[in-house]
Amino acid sequence: MTITSEGQETSTAESAEPALSVRNLWKIFGPRADKVIGTPDAELSRADLKTKTGNVVGVKDVSFDVAPGEVFVVMGLSGSGKSTLVRLLTRLIEPTAGTICLNGMDVTSASEKQLRDVRRKQVSMVFQHFGLLPHRQVIDNVAYGLEVRGVPKKERREKAAEIVDLVGLTGYEKSYPDQLSGGMQQRVGLARALAGDPEMLLFDEPFSALDPLIRRDMQNEVIRLHSELGKTMVFITHDLSEALKLGDRIMILRDGAIVQIGTPDEVVARPADDYVKDFVSEVPKSHVLTLKWVMRDPRPGESLEGPALPVTTIVRQAARAAIASDHPIRVMDGDKLLGVVDEDDIMRVVVAEVES
Template identity: 60%
Template sequence: MSAAAPVSSAAPGVAAAPVFSVDGLWKVFGPKAERVPADPELAALTPAELRSRTGCTAAVRNVSFDVRKGEVFVVMGLSGSGKSTLVRCLTRLIEPTSGGLAIDGEDVLAMDKTRLRELRRHRAAMVFQHFGLLPHRTVLDNVAYGLEIQGVGKAERRAKAAEVVAKVGLEGMEQRRPGQLSGGQQQRVGLARALAVDPEVLLFDEPFSALDPLIRRDMQEEVIRLHREEGRTMVFITHDLNEALRLGERIALMRDGRIVQLGTPEEIVGSPADDYVREFVRDVPREQVMTVRTAMRTASAEEAGNGPAVAPDATVSEAIEAVARAGCAARVVDSGRCVGVVDSGALLGVVAGVGGDANAAVGDGRASVGGSQAAVGDDGAPARGSQAPARGSQAPAKADPGLAAGDDEEVA
């Protein structure tokens, strides 16, 4: 369900420096916004209390995370959760109120206009939900537009644009104009335009939410393919849980401007941090997300030499099929060595969500979990509208009560 493994250029045994490093980031809208993160009492208020006392809205609240080189990092949440504001803060399309923000170790908040322009033109490219194509230009010239802004010569930029157009599956459509393309084709043009400038990081702000389900799935496949082929770092914003689970190697789940859990898809589905996350993921087919590591036990000598073999990162669904076909337990084989065994009882236990540490809070140590406002309503239970969507559907567009007004669509 996840994209390809991240590509790292670090020496063996040495962790690669993060591409983006975000530390205690705040974005507050309203009068004297800077006082909110500076005052612990104001910072601890709920969104409604903060608006009542100060007239301010905290769209991003004390958020910390790192984006590793070559990974697909997904930020997801319902409308008003702060995700779109957050991704715009990464390149200062929206100015953060306080906190730390760096790209490859360089302080983004200290960049002057020249360095900031270079960041946006060369190092990080954005793909928006609304394609923003120039209607009077052809596909080729739309894709080449970023290179034109960079001052690249016409022949060179058109040659590069043609190469990228072919890469996203639009070969033969170079001379069409946006009005002659379908929605999915227009989004491919937007993706090609971002790829043409060869950025270090691709930032996606809900790029597929306006597309029909089948076209949306095709575009998700395109992102997975491009990542597999290029290993490019990607930050992907979405409100759709299925999309997040399908694309993300790590997912930051946001609510009320905070990260309530940060972890792999398996950690978030298998070990929700609180009741809000648990309600959010409860309808996710666990067997399609959880791997056999969750159900693995030590193999006996006889089991280690018999039965079908599955990889440690195989999903429980794949292992169930293997066990059903063979009629016996399956060996978990890593680099030619049997590291454990899974049987039908353990696999079905994972599907049912019983056994193990299924309810333990698991996530990235830097996620801002402690201060999250997970409760909605008087009884502390999350809103029903926040539950995970059924397979193939989108997450509910309706925001939870009390979410930051003025964020995401309003701010963007």
């Protein structure tokens, strides 16, 4: 069993310089897209704007930061603008307005050449439909990023071979993409993204096209790679379980606008509106919530001799301790006592889950 974001910092590292900083980002598709922003039209709903001006809003006034080493998940349904958003980050689609800063560099105003450098060295991307080159062997697909940089053939093949091993494709170097299964193809996509040793990886629903079992393997693979390599990741998905499993923080989009940003437990425990609530209604809360969301102040006279657990402990894991102990569990932040949780509190979460 994998544990969501265990052992990692769940809060934004606001002190450090963000790896990615997005401010007031807009993307409007249509004939006079740039004329819309700043007018009252911008406040219209998507459907109304479409009828009125013929423009379609892709991304609407989005701002967020991603800390170095963080896994930042963008989640939303079909048409929520998440795929557009991830493409805006390296300007595969040109933004209509707003700024994007990568490690302090303004991507939005970068020249063609600067932009190419960003794509070559700083940010790589993994795609839903892999986007492999069918006429090239696995090894040359993986080495493609190095090739466009001008790395000599021998060197780039050596490097690519290493990465192929890293993603578990040893022995398939000479195969062609159409000889591989979907999961293996996506491993090639992953390897291609890793080969250039970028600082940040963007994933655009990389596993949606895969079978459930393979998808789970691949998710675990990403978790493994993240713990080994510690890259910053922006991960797009429509699958809430995937978001909860992988994300340090989750941003939920609807019709191109942000609905909520928060850690997985925040999103589940305090959905920002009915939309998100509906979304998370079927999530087994005991798997996601930490003690933070179920603890309470100790009642007068309540025993404080129970076992101590950190506040970041997930409810489900606290359950055993709570049952085993006659005393309420003490919820600690370091040495500081934040509150207590007893068996009933935990049962309430679990039972609510079953009833729903």
